[in-house]
Amino acid sequence: MIKLYDFELSGSCYKIRLFLNILGIEYQKENVDFVNKEHKTPKYTALNPFGEIPVFEDDDLWLRDAQAILVYLAGKYDGSHTWFPADAASQGKIAQWLSTGGGEIMNAAGARLVKILHYPLDLEKLQTGANRVFRILDDHLADRDWLELDHPTIADIACFPYTALAGEGGIALAPYPNILRWLERVKQLPGFIPMPGITPSV
Amino acid sequence: MIKLYDFELSGSCYKIRLFLNILGIEYQKENVDFVNKEHKTPKYTALNPFGEIPVFEDDDLWLRDAQAILVYLAGKYDGSHTWFPADAASQGKIAQWLSTGGGEIMNAAGARLVKILHYPLDLEKLQTGANRVFRILDDHLADRDWLELDHPTIADIACFPYTALAGEGGIALAPYPNILRWLERVKQLPGFIPMPGITPSV
Incomplete structure (x- = not known):
């Protein structure tokens, strides 16, 4: 049985919920009280020493990091083999955007934490970093519909949430x-x- | 022919040089004058809009991001299929550390930029972040020789350089x-x- 340690308002957890739903996989959710920093308590850091959500369990496999979980889910449950195809060039291209989704785009996630939960972070610096990557992303999408391979992949899933929540x-x-x-x-x-914060299609 | 846009003192470029040498792959190097910020010039941002090194070329495939390049090289050139095995659980486990190598461990890279090139970054914050991930890494390695799978993988390659350069x-x-x-x-x-900065084994 798959279990997701989840927080409804987390874009990183939403990446996993979204991809699980696209793949049509049943799973259990265990809520993590992120607002009250349950993810920093010993009970939770025993599951993930980085003290971050989501954490993912599939039988005896435990994974931290949203991008790593997407890699696993695609490899294990995507019968179409299109979301993270097995060939080296496709995996390399997609991995670039997994880095971006867990990296530069997290500037937008940080800005959101300042605005919503009043985290003591440098809002202007985060917004500047987010705008810098959004400029690159917009240019990249000028002549393509999807980030790589001309079809949806986990690259899109990894970059979508915190862009949509900007x-x-x-x-x-x-x-x-x-x-x-x-x-x-x-x-x-x-x-x-x-x-x-992310509405269905209009 | 493989070409690596390279800077000798960059730990991110060294990840690729190291793995290419382990795999026994011939390649060309083109030096990027990082100290004089050639990676931020239009000539270079045309190759990589993120303005970061390394950039990698293999015939008509172009890749940015050291971790993505490692994924590609393992998939394409590792005949042993051990550095990034094809099964979902192995790829998910390794992907966790690709995130860490391109993420939290880059705190140590940032601290090095302050010390060596006098970048105007918050040294204490970077050192604190590096020590936090090194504590987690040290605990993780208490009962294992390699980061995942009980043998060397691209997880180790991704996390090694900036740890060794701490x-x-x-x-x-x-x-x-x-x-x-x-x-x-x-x-x-x-x-x-x-x-x-990284000496051979004693």
């Missing part, structure tokens, strides 16, 4: 029309589910 | 005896090569 960090997406069209494309995927 | 960022590794033993193990790998 407004909650005070970052406007209006200057990025290609991103806006790509977000809409993701929302049209069979199995798409929303989360608070 | 001293150049003013971060002592003496409190982490399991890390020190693991670094020595990596240095004993067939095909290991040093870089400035």
Whole structure:
């Protein structure tokens, strides 16, 4: 049985919920009280010493890190072999955006933590970092519908949530029309589910 | 022909040089003048809009991001299929440390940039972040020789360089005896090569 240690408002947990739903996989959720920092308690750091959500369990396999969980789920449960194809070139191309989704785009996640939960972080620096990667992402999407391979992959799943939630960090997406069209494309995927702050397709 | 856009003192570029040498792959190097910020010039950002090194070319495939390049090289050129095995559980486990190698461990890389190139970053915060991940890494290595799968994988390659270079960022590794033993193990790998600041095995 798959179990996801989850927080409803976390974009990182939502990556996993979204992909599980797209793949049509049943799973259990265990709520982590992120607002009250349950993820930093000894009970939780015994599951993930990094003290971060999500954490993922599939029988005796435990994984931390949203991107790693996406890699596992695609390899194990994607019968279409399209979300993280087995060939080296596809995996390398997709891995670039797994790094971006867990890296530069997390500037937008940080900005959101400042705005929503009043984290004492440098909002301006985070917004600048987010705008820098959104400029690159928008240019990249100027002549393609999906981040790599001309079809949806876990690259899109990894980069979607905190881009779609940028407004909650005070970052406007209006200057990025290609991103806006790509977000809409993701929302049209069979199995798409929303989360608070990310509405279904209009 | 493989071409690596390289800077000798970059631990991220060294990840790729090290793995190419372990795999016994011939390649061309093109030097990027990192000190004079050539990686931020239009000529280079046309190759990698993120303005970061390394960049990698294999015929018509272009990749940015050291971790993505490791994924590609293992999939394409590792005849042993041990460095990034094809099964979902192995890939998921290894992907966790690709995130860590490109993520938390880069705190040590940032501290080194402050010390060596006088980057205007928050040294104390970077050192604290590095020590936090080194504590986790040391605990993880208490009962294992390699990060995952009981043998060397690209997880080890991704995390090795900036851990081994920690001293150049003013971060002592003496409190982490399991890390020190693991670094020595990596240095004993067939095909290991040093870089400035990382000496061969004693």
